Each structure stands twice: as structure tokens, then as C-alpha cells.
Amino acid sequence: MNMSGTSTANSKPRESAAPNQVMIENFSFAPATITVKAGTKVTWINHDDVPHTVDENDKRFRSGTMDTDDQYSYTFTSPGTFNYFCALHPKMTGQVIVK
Amino acid sequence: MSDKKKEIPEDQAMQRRSFLKCMAWAGAGVLWVMNAGVLSSCSLLHAGSRRGKFSFVQISDSHIGFNKEPNPDATKTFAEAVNHVNSLPETPAFLIHTGDISHLSKPEQFDTAAQILKGAKSSQVYFTPGEHDTFSDDGKLYLERFGKNTQGNGWQSFDYDGVHFIGLVNVLNLKQGSGTGLGGSGLGQLGQDQLAWLEKDVKGLSSSTPIVVFAHIPLWTIYPEWGWGTDDSAQALSFLKRFGSISVLNGHIHQVLQKVEGNVTFHTARSTAFPQPAPGTAPSPGPLKDVPADKVRTLLGLTEVTYVNNETPLALVDSTLA
Secondary structure, three states: OHHHHHEEEEEOOOOOOOOEEEEEOOOOEEOOOHHHHHHHHEEEEEOOOEOOOHHHHOOOEEEEOEEEOOOEEEEEEEOOEEEEEEEOOOOOOEEEEOO | OOOOOOOOHHHHHHHHHHOOHHHOOOOOEEEEEEOOOOEEEEHHHHHHHHHOOOEEEOOOOOOOOOOOOOOHHHHHHHHHHHHHHOOOOOOOOOEEEOOOOEEOOHHHHHHHHHHHHOOOOOOOOOOOOOOHOOOOOOOOHHHHHOOOOOOOEEEEEEEEOOEEEEEEEOOOOOOOOOOOOOOOOOOOOOOOOHHHHHHHHOOOOOOOOEEEEEEEOOOOOOOOOEOEEEEEEHHHOOOOOOOEEEEEEEEOOOOOEEEEEEEEEEEEOOOOOOOOOOOOOOOOOOOOOOOOOOOHHHHEEEEEEOOOOOOOOEEEEEEEEO
């Protein structure tokens, strides 16, 4: 997923996301959609200076509070599409596709 | 009346800033006066002569635990707000906290807020939660601490001196929303159970009963792109439209905005912790950070509401902490 379009003038210098990592920056998940193989551990890192969460729509996983620089990981054991959002800012959405 | 103002002009804020310098972050506020069903506000500096049947104060978005720019100490500014309330010439009948008591729903953050509120001269405080109070455990800890005598997820109503107050909860069961077609709007929501309760709650009331509704997320759509609105608020307001005077008090957006629509006056309060940008004026609703330290308190504050009498409006005065 190409992330180059998501940075803004105010963002911190972007770290290039490692594979299977999702950056939380400027009130968005990047990449917004990530495709992984079953058994993969995906890690979210909050680079914003406000807290966020990663909540799967049907509560299949919930990160709890992620303050600045906090990380959350979840291992996807079976194929499927997992839509998630930030419980504090529900306009922030993302998707993990597990093949 | 000439001294009523929706917003305090910058030059006045400047005067107040130098005048109240030693008060540091302790707020003035906006006093709300309800006249003929319309809320109007004026600076607390002009509020000394206002007398009504009773007054109450709305405080909001204390975000205890927040410690970043532009306010390294949200506990201190909240304490200053409470001190400010205590310094009002007339002790308010009660306080209403419209949510985001804590920044991260942590027990110690709730403890700190409760401790500071114990110092308020008005011992009665009504609460409604913000999403920051409920997001990690669906509001369980909030309800234990602040939800006594409430129903459902924390909704409630009570009467004071002929005015019917309704506290609604619109921060639970939030659904994602971004045009992804997954059914959510990303807005606040009340839910069917609460709406059914509300309809029943107001059924027996005379239409001349003044109504005050409070909830965290605005009950009118301010800026859906940032989730600043409530999905099913229209249904809630439909149960209230027969009443002659309806005042809706919200928090969440950390700034004063006001709208009058028919018999309904909508008002949002400042935060006691940090200001947020005006709708759509920034890439995200994150805290306004580029605020000089000596100006932050002009953007924080509280709301004092004076109820004048049954035929005339509430008076609302929004005070800043400058």
C-alpha cells in the first residue's frame, strides 16, 4: 500500500512502516488496509499526541488505551476481513484482510 | 440587553487577562440567561447584577490526566475552574459535568476529579459521561463512580424548581463511520432503549415545563467529518418539540458554539483542559497546540446558567479561565 499520499505538512518525519505494522498518525491509520497471511502478528503504533484505540467492529479485538508511542499487537489466526476503528474517534477506520 | 454577548471579543479578553493575571488559569465563564425561551450569554464580568430563581454551572471536558501542549496540568485548570465557581456571588444550586471527566478512564483520574469536586460549595454534581470516560470498558467504571441513581447506561432526569432536567448518554456503542458502507456514521448515538425511556420520561409533563437537556456530544450536527453530532438526536428532540423552552447543553468540542432553532437553544461549553479548533479549520480535531501559555486560559472555561422564571429565559454566561 502506498503511504506517500497521507503525510501532511505538520506530521513528524515519517518512519517507514515495517511489514505488518500500521502507523496511527494525524487521526488516521496508515496503511488503511493491510493484507496479511493467516498467523501474522500485526502491530499498531500511535504516533499522535492524543490517545487512540484499535477496536474491531464486532469486538473481536480491542486494544484499550493507546497513548502516544504505545503499541498494540494482534495475531490473526484465521482468514477473513477485519474492520476496525478508533473508539475515541470513530471516523478513524481501518481494515485487515487475512488470506 | 447590551451586555449580553455570544462570544467575548478579543479586546475584552485581553483586558480581562491583564486584570486577572494573578488568577492564572482560573476561569471566568459564560453565564447563560434564559429569556423568553432563548438562552443568551454574557461575560461573567457583567453578571454580577443578574438575579434569577436559581443558577447552576456547567463544567465540561476536564480530561484529568491530559498533560500535553498546550496545557501541561489539566488537574490544575480543573481545580481553578471549581475555585472560580466557588467565588461566584451566588452559590449555584448544583453543577453539571458534561463528560470527559478523565482523559483515559483511569481510576486515579476519576479519583482526582472527584476529589477536586468535593471542594465545590455546591455539593450536588450531576454527570454524564464522555467517550474518554467509557471507551475502554463500556463505561463500567464510570457508572460505578459517577452513575449513582441513573438508569441504563447512565441516563437520568430530575426536577429543580419547576425545570425538568434530562441527562442523556450518547457516547456508548459508537460505531465506525467513514463512508465505508459498514453502517456507522462515526457520530454519537443514544440508542433505542434510551429514546424509549426519554419518550416516557416527558410524557406526563405540561408543555409549559422548561426543559434542560445535557449530554456530552452535541445533539445537533456541527461537523460530521469530525463526528461532532449525534446520529439519532432528531428523534430525541421530536419528543421534546411540544415544550415551549428547551435548552440543550453539550461539551465534547471544547469551544462555545450556540444555535437557536425554534424553541430549542443549543449550546456547547468550553473545556477546562484544552481548546480544540473551530470546525473544519484544522486537519484533525486534536488539541490546539500553538496557543501562547498566557493565552490558554482565555480558551478554557465553564458555563453558569441562571434560571430567571417560568416565562422568561435562562441566562447563560460562559466564563474563560483567564
